[in-house]
Amino acid sequence: MNLKPETLKQIDEVITHYPEKRSATLPLLHLIQEDIGYLPKETEEWVADKLELEPINVFEVTTFYPMFRRKPTGRRLIRVCRTLSCALVGGHKTCETLRQEFNTDLNEVSPDGDVTIEYVECLASCGTGPVLMVDDELHEKVDCAKAKQIADQIKAEPKES
Amino acid sequence: MPEQRRIIFKHIDEEGYSNDIDCYQRNGGYEVLKKAVTQTPEDLREEVKKSGVRGRGGAGFPCGVKWGLVDRKSGKPIYLVVNADESEPGTFKDRYIIHQDPHQLIEGTMISCFANDVKQAYIYIRGEFPHGAKILEKAIQEARDAGFVGKNICGTEYSCDIFVHRGAGAYICGEETGLIESLEGKRANPRIKPPYFPAVLGLYQCPTIVNNVETLCHVKHIIDMGGEEFTKIGTPGNFGTRIFCVSGHVQKPGYYEFEAGKITLGELLNDVCGGPLPGRTFKAVIPGGSSAKILKFGERFKGTSRAGVDYDMGVEDVPMDFDSLQMIGTMGGSGGVIVMDDSVNMVEALANINAFYSHESCGQCTPCREGSLWMKKISTRMVKGEARKEDGALLKSVADQIPGRTICAFGEACSWPTQSFLSKFGDEFEAYPETKKSKTEDAIPLI
Secondary structure, three states, rough: OOHHHHHHHHHHHHHHHOOHHHHHHHHHHHHHHHHOOOOOOHHHHHHHHHHOOOHHHHHHHEEEEOOOOOOOOOEEEEHHHHHHHHOOHHHHHHHHHHHHHHHOOOEEOOOOOOOOOOOEEEOOOOOHOOOOOOOOOOEEOOOOOHHHHHHHHHOOOOOOO | OOOOOOOOOOOOOOOOOOOOHHHHHHOOHHHHHHOOOOOOOHHHHHHHHHHHHHHOOOOOOEEEHHHOOOOOOOOOOOEEEEOOOOOOOOOOOHHHOOOHHHHHHHHHHHHHHHOOOOOEEEEEEEOOOOHHHHHHHHHHHHHHOOOOOOOOHHHHHOEEEEEEEOOOOHHHHHOHHHHHHHHOOOOOOOOOOOEEEEEOHHHHHOOOEEEHOOOOOOHHHHHHHOHHHHHOOOOOEEEOEEEEEEOOOOOOOEEEEEOOOOOOHHHHHHHHHHOOOOOOOOOEEOOOOOOOOOEEEEEEEEOOOOOOOOEEEEEHOOOHHHHHHHHHHOOOOOOOEEOOOOOOOHHOOOOOOHHHHHHOOOOOOOHHHHHHHHHHHHHHHHHHHOOOHHHHHHHHHHOOOOOOOOOOOOOHHHHHHHHHHHHHHHHHHHHHHHOHHHHHHHHOOOO
């Protein structure tokens, strides 16, 4: 797997945090995903080899946790909260606005490659709903007007990231 | 109206307060840890026991009792795991502690570690807090450099380190045995108790304490003021403050810290949160995170409390503490108060909740995996205009077959919303097939 030297260093360091190597499974998957953007198909074998596990042990993990993704996303990943508190204050309208702005269905890469939009469950910022995350950044009180602003900003960014 | 009493949230949103160690120490930070390491672990545990502080993650189990169950004779290392997986819908308190006042958590954690002879702690933080994880890592490093974490804490013989461990988007990791499985690098399938009580057979089959972020912050203040003094805050059996996270249909949603039981639900929603939105009236409220049973405005609760006192009160009159909320058939849980006004259709609100629990069931136990899925399917088809006359009764029948038949409390958590919505708003479910077909574009989304 083609990982940056910095990622490999972090991987070796994080394994030392645990008395049993297997505990480093989630941290390793996070580091690989942060480096590559998703988990390529050789991930399970590579992690299993690194942590002295069977690939099935890692496969169980990558298929269980929603944040691990098996295919590339758009340049930006937009995660809109779907759960009750945000829904009560219009989260679905926010999501629909974004979907139309980028002319895309949920869970797909938009035609221009700019974004992937998906619904996620509660982001634990219920008092400032509707909320969403653009990559690692939380955006609060995102009504339709603010959703449009966010979309405009993303569209104006240089295409190569 | 009662005044807020900010102990845990004292510095949250304070002008000029930053999350670095210098600011924390300027405000008296780590003085309690310095004092704690001069005492014996037994004495510290005794103070926490005396304080009666109950876990703030949801179950409300007394922290001192939890610590008392730890197997200290096994010869195995004892682990402490901070549950920072904050994921119960409606709850958003730990987020602010982690982001704005991380050293308060670290100090509380180190005091708790010392009190329990812990040599290694982990903070399990939900995957959706990437900045929170970085902030904690930076704060731990600052504390390490200053001698409050790591080797020879405060110049003593005692050493203990903390590492941050990120989750990856699964709600069930908030359940303590699921969290332990996840920390071991596996699917977060909760473990069966007995035999896997964390206090005896937890992380790596060693005795393990799992405490919520807010609970550990309380420990710092308990050791600071003494267990006895702590019991002067709040009400008997519900000592200390509670942070209420209010969301949904109120004028001023947000987080508010009050002495437990010293404020009623009506005061919280009307006086503190400014009441309903203009032209609307309150219809229902979920008082302790989305799995807590819903309360209907207008219903009355009558009975005799455990203390032998007769009560007759409406939703607005209920004191906000663990015992009062339990007495009227719901729970204080994690402090997440979700408010719904008269614009909300209860069938749609339940469909939203059912979609959540169906998505988050770990899939280990058949009643929960299949039951949560069927509750979602039935409520989804109702909202999509395909409701059948018998759907309300069918939902209830599915929900009734889950609790008590699963390894962990998720079985209860996923069935309580359906059970309580049906018992209190059954007429809406009955009438839904006829009344709602025209309004589906306004419906709360499901998937």
